[in-house]
Amino acid sequence: MSQPRLGFIGIGLMGDPMTRRLLAAGFAVSVWNRSPDKIVGVASAGARVAGSLGELVEHSDVILLCLANTAVVEAVVFGEAGVAAHARPGQRLIDLSSSDPAATRHFAARMKADRGVDWVDAPVSGGVAGAEAGELAIMCGGAAEDIEAVRPVLAPLAARVTHMGPVGSGQVTKVCNQMIVGCQAAVIAETIAMAEASGVDATRLDEALGGGFADSKPFRILAPRMAARDFTAPPWHLRTLLKDLDMAVAQSGRVTSATPMSALAAQLMRGHAARGNGEADPATLVEAYRPREGD
Numbered sequence: 001m002s003q004p005r006l007g008f009i010g011i012g013l014m015g016d017p018m019t020r021r022l023l024a025a026g027f028a029v030s031v032w033n034r035s036p037d038k039i040v041g042v043a044s045a046g047a048r049v050a051g052s053l054g055e056l057v058e059h060s061d062v063i064l065l066c067l068a069n070t071a072v073v074e075a076v077v078f079g080e081a082g083v084a085a086h087a088r089p090g091q092r093l094i095d096l097s098s099s100d101p102a103a104t105r106h107f108a109a110r111m112k113a114d115r116g117v118d119w120v121d122a123p124v125s126g127g128v129a130g131a132e133a134g135e136l137a138i139m140c141g142g143a144a145e146d147i148e149a150v151r152p153v154l155a156p157l158a159a160r161v162t163h164m165g166p167v168g169s170g171q172v173t174k175v176c177n178q179m180i181v182g183c184q185a186a187v188i189a190e191t192i193a194m195a196e197a198s199g200v201d202a203t204r205l206d207e208a209l210g211g212g213f214a215d216s217k218p219f220r221i222l223a224p225r226m227a228a229r230d231f232t233a234p235p236w237h238l239r240t241l242l243k244d245l246d247m248a249v250a251q252s253g254r255v256t257s258a259t260p261m262s263a264l265a266a267q268l269m270r271g272h273a274a275r276g277n278g279e280a281d282p283a284t285l286v287e288a289y290r291p292r293e294g295d
Contacts, residue, residue, distance in 0.1 A: 003027055006153065007050070007060030009076060009083070010097070011038045013236075014124070015066035017131040018096070018157050020045050025156035032056045057086040062153055063093045069243055070099040077107060089116030094150055096138075098123045098178070098240075100247050101171040102254060104141070108167040118146045119167055122154065123174035127235050135159040139177075141169035175251055178244035179262045184218040185241065185282045186265040192226040193289035202227035225283040234281030241282050242269040 003026060008019045011033040019042045022029050030048040032055075033039050043049050050056035053076065057063060063083060067073050073095060077083045083093070093111065095104065099121065108119035120142035130136040138158045140147050147163045154161050164173045195202040206223045209215060225231065245266035252259040269285070277284050 004061035004153065005059060006030070007032070007056040007063045008047070008066070009033070009053070009056065009063065010066035010068075011042055012066065012068075013128050014096070014131050016042055017128065018064075018066065019047055021131070021134050021156045022153070023047060027153070027156075030056045030059045052081065053083055054081060054086040057083055057088075057091075061091060062150065063087075063091065064153075065093070065095045065097055067097045068240075069097070070103045070247075073097055073099050074103070074107065078110070084111060084115055084117075087111065087115040087117045091115075092118045092120065092146060092150060094120045094122050094153065096122050096124055098174050098244055098247075099171055101168040101175065101251055104171045105168040108142075118143065120146050120150055121167060121170040122150075122161075123170055124157070125174065125177050126159075129235070130159075131157070138162070139164050139170045139173035141165055141167045141171060141173075143167075171247075172251065175244060175248045178241065179248045179259065181218050182241050182245045182248075182265045182269070183261050184216060185222055185285060186268050188219055188222050189226060189283075189285035189289055192223060192286050196227075196290070222283050225281065226286040231281045231284050234283075236282065237279055238269055238273055238282045238284065239278040242266060242273055242278075245269065 006022060006027050006029045008015060008029055008031050011019060011031055019029055019031060023046045030050045031039055031042055032050045032053055039049055065073060065076065067076060104121045111117045111119050120140055122138050122140045124136040124138050126136040134156055136158045138154055138161045140161060140163050144163065151161060164170055192202045195205060205227065206220060245262050248262045249259055249266060272285055272288050
């Protein structure tokens with residue numbers, strides 16, 4: 001059976017390496033991005049550049065989104081001359097973005113009713129390094145037959161693809177992931193700052209605690225950067241983590257499930273973002289606890 005033609009929308013930190021892996025796996029990939037300059041690299045790797053969303057949809061059997069947030073997903077799909085305006089029955093849409101679960105369910109129902117298009121929410125975890133290596137964890141929501149149909153498309157991107165339930169379940173699972181990551185980021189910042197204030201060499205904490213109960217991927221990534229004050233070339237942005245924690249709190253309200261730790265982590269990050277750090281590495285959270293010059 002021939003491979004489906006793919007359309008990839010959103011060529012950013014994650015979309016670029018994912019598109020390259022799909023090309024390397026032999027898929028024909030059309031691409032579109034709101035900022036055309038970001039397409040140059042994947043175009044040179046063999047992607048077909050679509051002049052519009054309509055052109056991309058016309059040349060695609062499966063459409064993949066990797067966008068900044070729920071509002072951008074809605075604009076790209078349902079905005080004027082967006083994906084929905086050109087979609088046709090039998091196509092599938094895979095949303096790799098981290099989007100609001102309730103909105104995702106609404107979007108999927110609307111696309112199915114209006115255009116006959118099946119929606120799979122498939123947010124990812126693993127960062128840029130995972131995208132480059134094809135070792136992402138992908139958590140999916142959708143009908144079982146849709147998940148099985150898109151597994152060959154997701155295979156070059158993932159170490160693991162897990163079907164979590166109906167549409168929206170993937171987004172709920174990603175929110176759970178980010179609750180753990182966000183709360184860890186907040187407490188790791190406190191830990192580094194307290195160690196420094198106590199005269200301990202914080203640059204050795206990852207060596208000392210690695211392999212113990214305090215060890216984790218966020219600890220291994222964030223603790224050395226915090227201790228070394230190395231905030232260059234951030235692998236992710238604080239605003240993204242804050243957005244996901246806000247979605248966690250919103251979801252908890254819908255289902256009446258308390259999330260006090262995640263809500264506190266969100267408020268700490270909101271204060272840090274308000275001081276001009278929204279585009280910065282979450283590792284900069286440690287600066288909120290370090291003494292300021294002159295103190």
